[in-house]
Amino acid sequence: MALIGVFDSGVGGLSILDEALRQLPDHDYLYFADSANAPYGEKPPEWIAERSLAVCQSLAEAGCQAIVIACNTATAEAIQHIRAELKTIPIIGVEPGIKPAALQSQKGLVGVLATEATLNSDKFNALLSTLPRDCQFIKQAGAGLVPLIESGQLNAPETAALLAQHLQPMRTAGIDTLVLGCTHYPFLVPLILNQLGSSVLIVDTSEAVVRQLAKQLEAHRIPSEVAGKRSVLLLSTADGARLHSMAMQLLRSNMAELSIDFRTVGLDPAALCR
Secondary structure: OOEEEEEEOOOOOHHHHHHHHHHOOOOEEEEEEOHHHOOHHHOOHHHHHHHHHHHHHHHHHOOOOEEEEOOHHHHHHHHHHHHHHOOOOOEEOOOOOHHHHHHHOOOOEEEEEEOHHHHHOHHHHHHHOOOOOOOEEEEEEOOOHHHHHHOOOOOOHHHHHHHHHHHHHHHHHOOOEEEEEOOOHHHHHHHHHHHHOOOOEEEOOHHHHHHHHHHHHHHOOOOOOOOOOEEEEEEEOOOHHHHHHHHHHHOOOOHHHEEEEEEEOOOOHHHHHO
């Protein structure tokens, strides 16, 4: 049985945790939400890299045998350094699915909704440069969406209005495919489809990320047998009870089959190990 760490700036990584619980049910999970510092997408790259490394180091010290960086911004800015520092355990990141989107788009018009930090990162732009030039990408930073999702306002008029503003350039361009470049955004899919139409293909990489996690667990020969209920520990630097409430709202997994605990931790990631 493995303890798998899942790390995000807030509740967005619950979309990855939910998929992990579906694909890899025979493991325990430790979910760390750095909600006191969310959103990461508006922070300086140096801060993101330093903070992400500190969190992952603490997850490793807490006994995690694999870590999923369920944050596009943290992946873009920090994953290479984290892998260099934590050589003995698999580190899985997330990135916008622009390659599969380019292959699947019938019109060659793809929207990318992501954080400013992700869109400006060297990692994202290096990937973009490898894709066919006959595919046009309409990139849009979803400024302001993460705080609204963090506060539970998924269906609020304010959220719908801000989302409509961000999607307008894509609607005008006539995209047929939309890449969700932030793990928070899958929770807005009903609103997105309502605004863009159900014919638009939504590309979310959650399934692919967890498939990669499964491959890495197998490659590192990490066992998957679990005795009794699987455990999920939810940690938040802002409000553990609120994170638990959001998890109960957002996770589609059968929560009755899980032993769930939660707590608020200090801003020092080392508190994970206490």
